[in-house]
Amino acid sequence: xxxxxxxxxxxxxxxxxxxxxxxxxxxxxxxxxxxxxxxxxxxxxxxxxxxxxxxxxxxxxxxxxxxxxxxxxxxxxxxxxxxxxxxxxxxxxxxxxxxxxxxxxxxxxxxxxxxxxxxxxxxxxxxxxxxxxxxxxxxxxxxxxxxxxxxxxxxxxxxxxxxxxxxxxxxxxxxxxxxxxxxxxxxxxxxxxxxxxxxxxxxxxxx
Amino acid sequence: xxxxxxxxxxxxxxxxxxxxxxxxxxxxxxxxxxxxxxxxxxxxxxxxxxxxxxxxxxxxxxxxxxxxxxxxxxxxxxxxxxxxxxxxxxxxxxxxxxxxxxxxxxxxxxxxxxxxxxxxxxxxxxxxxxxxxxxxxxxxxxxxxxxxxxxxxxxxxxxxxxxxxxxxxxxxxxxxxxxxxxxxxxxxxxxxxxxxxxxxxxxxxxxxxxxxxxxxxxxxxxxxxxxxxxxxxxxxxxxxxxxxxxxxxxxxxxxxxxxxxxxxxxxxxxxxxxxxxxxxxxxxxxxxxxxxxxxxxxxxxxxxxxxxxxxxxxxxxxxxxxxxxxxxxxxxxxxxxxxxxxxxxxxxxxxxxxxxxxx
Numbered sequence: 001x002x003x004x005x006x007x008x009x010x011x012x013x014x015x016x017x018x019x020x021x022x023x024x025x026x027x028x029x030x031x032x033x034x035x036x037x038x039x040x041x042x043x044x045x046x047x048x049x050x051x052x053x054x055x056x057x058x059x060x061x062x063x064x065x066x067x068x069x070x071x072x073x074x075x076x077x078x079x080x081x082x083x084x085x086x087x088x089x090x091x092x093x094x095x096x097x098x099x100x101x102x103x104x105x106x107x108x109x110x111x112x113x114x115x116x117x118x119x120x121x122x123x124x125x126x127x128x129x130x131x132x133x134x135x136x137x138x139x140x141x142x143x144x145x146x147x148x149x150x151x152x153x154x155x156x157x158x159x160x161x162x163x164x165x166x167x168x169x170x171x172x173x174x175x176x177x178x179x180x181x182x183x184x185x186x187x188x189x190x191x192x193x194x195x196x197x198x199x200x201x202x203x204x205x206x207x
Numbered sequence: 208x209x210x211x212x213x214x215x216x217x218x219x220x221x222x223x224x225x226x227x228x229x230x231x232x233x234x235x236x237x238x239x240x241x242x243x244x245x246x247x248x249x250x251x252x253x254x255x256x257x258x259x260x261x262x263x264x265x266x267x268x269x270x271x272x273x274x275x276x277x278x279x280x281x282x283x284x285x286x287x288x289x290x291x292x293x294x295x296x297x298x299x300x301x302x303x304x305x306x307x308x309x310x311x312x313x314x315x316x317x318x319x320x321x322x323x324x325x326x327x328x329x330x331x332x333x334x335x336x337x338x339x340x341x342x343x344x345x346x347x348x349x350x351x352x353x354x355x356x357x358x359x360x361x362x363x364x365x366x367x368x369x370x371x372x373x374x375x376x377x378x379x380x381x382x383x384x385x386x387x388x389x390x391x392x393x394x395x396x397x398x399x400x401x402x403x404x405x406x407x408x409x410x411x412x413x414x415x416x417x418x419x420x421x422x423x424x425x426x427x428x429x430x431x432x433x434x435x436x437x438x439x440x441x442x443x444x445x446x447x448x449x450x451x452x453x454x455x456x457x458x459x460x461x462x463x464x465x466x467x468x469x470x471x472x473x474x475x476x477x478x479x480x481x482x483x484x485x486x487x488x489x490x491x492x493x494x495x496x497x498x499x500x501x502x503x504x505x506x507x508x509x510x511x512x513x514x515x516x517x518x519x520x521x522x523x524x525x526x527x528x529x530x531x532x533x534x535x536x537x538x539x540x541x542x543x544x545x546x547x548x549x550x551x552x553x554x555x556x557x558x559x560x561x562x563x564x565x566x
Contacts, residue, residue, distance in 0.1 A: 022318055024311050026230040039376065043409060050408030050438040057434050068456065104442070111444035115470060118477040118502075126501035175493040178509045182491040184539065185510025186378050187324050188532035192517065193381065197332070197528055200388030200516055201381055201417065 007196045014194040054079065140166055221297040223284045228314075231278035231307030236271045236286065238297070244288035249273075255283045255299055278305045316561045323538055328531030335527030343529050348487055348505035349518045352463075355485045355504075356393045359460035365400035366390070367459040369450060369475060371466020371490070372406040372443055375413055378513070379491050383466035384410075384417055385516030386489075390463060391421035395430045402453060403436040406446040411438040447471040451478045464488040464503070465512060468495050476502035489515065510536075 013035060020032040058072035085096040127138040146152040147163030192198035226233035236249060246266045250259035251273065265271060276282055283301030287294055335341055359366045368390055370383040387403065394401040395418075403418065405411040415436045422431040439449040451474065454462065462479040464472065465488065472488075472495040479486050480502050488499035489507025499506045507515055514532065517525035546557040 018321070022311050022314055023309060024228055024230045025307050025309065026232065029230055043374065046408040046412070049412060050441075053408065053411060053438045057437050060434060104445075107448075108442065108444035111448050111474065112470065114474055118473045122473060122477055122498065122501040126497075178491075178493045178496065180539075180543075181536065182509030182513070184320065184324065184536050185513035185532065186491070187321055188328060188510075188528065188535065189378065189382055189385075189513040191321075191325055191328055192525070192528050197524055198385055198516060200386075200421075200520070201384040201413070 003199065007199070011194055011196065014190070018194075051079070140170075221284065221286050221300050223282075223300045223303045225303065225305050226272060228308055228311040229305075231305050232274055232276065234273045234276055234282060234284075234303050234305050236273065236284055238269050238286050238288075240269045243293070244290040244295075246289045248287045248289060250285050250287065252283045252299075253281065255301060259283075259285060259299075276305050278307060280304065319561075320535075320539070324532065324535040327535040327538070328528045331531035331534065332524050332527040335523040335530070338523075341523075341526055341530045343518065343526050344533070346507070346511050346514065346518060348489065348507045348511060349515050351485075351487060351505045352390065352515075352519060353393060355461040355463075355487055356390065356397060356399060358485055359394075360397040360399045362460045364460035365402055365457055366394050366461045366463070367450075367453060367457075367479075367484070368401060368403045368463045369466070370403065370405060370410055370414060371464075371468050372446060372471060373467040374407045375409045377467050379465075379467040380410060382513045382516065384413055386463075386465050386512075386519065387414060388417045388421050389516060389519035391418040392425050395422040395427040396425045398427070398430060400432070401435060402457065402459065404439050404446075404450050404453060405437070406439060406441060406443075408438050411436060443469070443471060447474050450475060454478050454482050454484070458482050459484055462486045464490075464499065465507070465515070466490065467492065468499075473498040473502060479503075 016028075017032055017035065020028040055076065058076050060066075061069050061072045062076075082096065082099060085094065085099065089095050089097075091097065123141070126134070127141055128134060143159070144163050144166060146155065147159035152159040152163075189198065193201070220239050222235075222237045224235055225231075226235045238247065246264055247269070248264045249262050249271055251262045252259040262273065262275065263271065273282075273284075281302035281304055283299050284303065285297050285299045287296040331341065356366060368387055370387065371377070371380055373380055375381065375384075391401060401418065403411075403414045405414055415433060418436050419428075419431050419433075422428050439446050453459075454475075455478070459482070462475075462484045464475055464479075464486070468475075468490050469492075472490070476486060476488060476499055486503035487505045487507070488503040489512040490496060490499065491509050491512055493509070496506065496508060510532075514529055517529050520526075542557065546561070549555060549557045
């Protein structure tokens with residue numbers, strides 16, 4: 001029963017949404033839209049569950065004096081501070097906005113900027129010509145990199161066109177192949193879930 | 208019934224017809240552009256003899272979808288083309304009626320895919336249930352899962368499972384939850400700690416349930432620690448920094464990145480690489496796959512992510528569904544090849560059947 005009722009719900013709503021995808025009648029579209037609205041409502045509720053989990057995990061860490069428990073105090077302090085600033089001053093302007101603009105965004109940008117260094121280190125490893133495939137990758141990458149900068153044109157006028165061809169023909173073909181397989185895999189997984197063959201996502205692993 | 212009315216009046220040729228593949232709530236108007244005019248004013252009436260009210264004025268379009276109509280009622284239209292010095296009008300076209308279609312023909316290609324896959328999967332599941340052994344191709348990334356967990360166990364270090372940054376309505380996240388169930392079974396069996404940091408609270412709730420049930424299934428409910436499956440933050444780079452922190456502090460021996468990832472994919476994978484972890488990644492986004500391929504030991508490409516859970520289960524019914532999926536894919540590959548030949552030769556039979564772009 002613990003799994004039967006969720007399976008019935010998944011089957012009923014899942015197949016309804018699939019049918020609504022193909023049938024443009026208003027009654028189907030309205031019902032499908034209503035289900036999406038319910039989902040949005042459920043997501044809003046889960047914000048509180050997320051906050052509750054952060055508080056619970058970190059309070060537990062402080063109480064037990066687990067490793068690096070001091071950071072949990074800082075985290076909980078700023079969680080309370082940001083929430084207080086938001087409730088008192090509102091999201092626009094004021095302390096909340098200031099903290100968001102001058103702390104949250106720069107911190108996020110700092111993490112994002114690490115990507116430049118990681119691209120270089122990952123490319124260094126990936127482009128080592130140890131196998132025929134890696135050699136092919138290296139050659140393609142060098143051509144694309146040279147062709148994408150102005151100096152490439154001055155080395156050889158054909159570089160930009162060659163880059164365009166690499167990107168629009170072999171690269172696009174490979175991407176479409178992956179997407180094609182992924183979409184079929186997606187449909188197949190959706191059918192397994194709807195038919196109740198795949199249940200591990202709800203904790204149960206056997207049919 | 209598709210009503211098409213053509214009116215040739217001065218320089219404005221107006222077509223008005225029921226918008227195809229909708230629920231009966233729209234009428235489409237089309238006219239040919241003319242460089243003499245810089246705007247087109249559309250008028251509508253329920254009576255050809257009555258007053259026409261202006262419903263819109265457009266300057267850069269020659270198509271208009273009138274969605275302010277009641278299905279089943281007759282409407283009449285005319286378009287007035289206005290230039291700097293002159294204005295001409297079309298004749299009145301109508302009556303035009305919006306009515307609902309029962310099937311959206313522009314999605315027939317998807318319907319065919321679903322039906323073919325459905326029957327292929329059902330056929331092979333039936334064969335698997337009869338006890339027939341089915342050959343499933345080997346997927347290195349999936350077969351490495353057990354080895355990777357075993358390595359963490361031998362080293363006495365935890366396993367880190369990152370289910371992507373999107374919510375549970377994303378198919379990749381659902382696939383990731385299915386794989387998590389299998390990974391949790393193995394880690395619980397071996398008694399290896401499993402960390403599942405999530406970026407969405409709903410994913411956290413689901414992951415907690417999946418991991419808990421898996422531990423019960425293998426007879427190790429005591430192994431489950433609810434604090435190891437936790438919510439961090441919805442913020443993309445806040446989440447990345449928190450997960451990177453876990454990697455650097457806890458030094459997990461095995462990292463799984465299975466789900467939907469964007470710019471954070473390489474930041475996570477490179478940090479994991481720097482800690483010496485064995486890494487298995489999988490996503491359906493082609494733009495992120497090269498990063499995982501470059502930085503991880505194994506990568507599940509596209510469909511392999513969706514197949515992983517069934518593959519790991521080794522249950523005959525699940526494997527039957529995989530076999531059906533592979534056979535379905537073979538059928539579509541053959542159709543694609545035939546479609547290319549059909550187009551090259553010029554028959555265009557398959558092209559016209561599946562070309563939905565212009566409908």
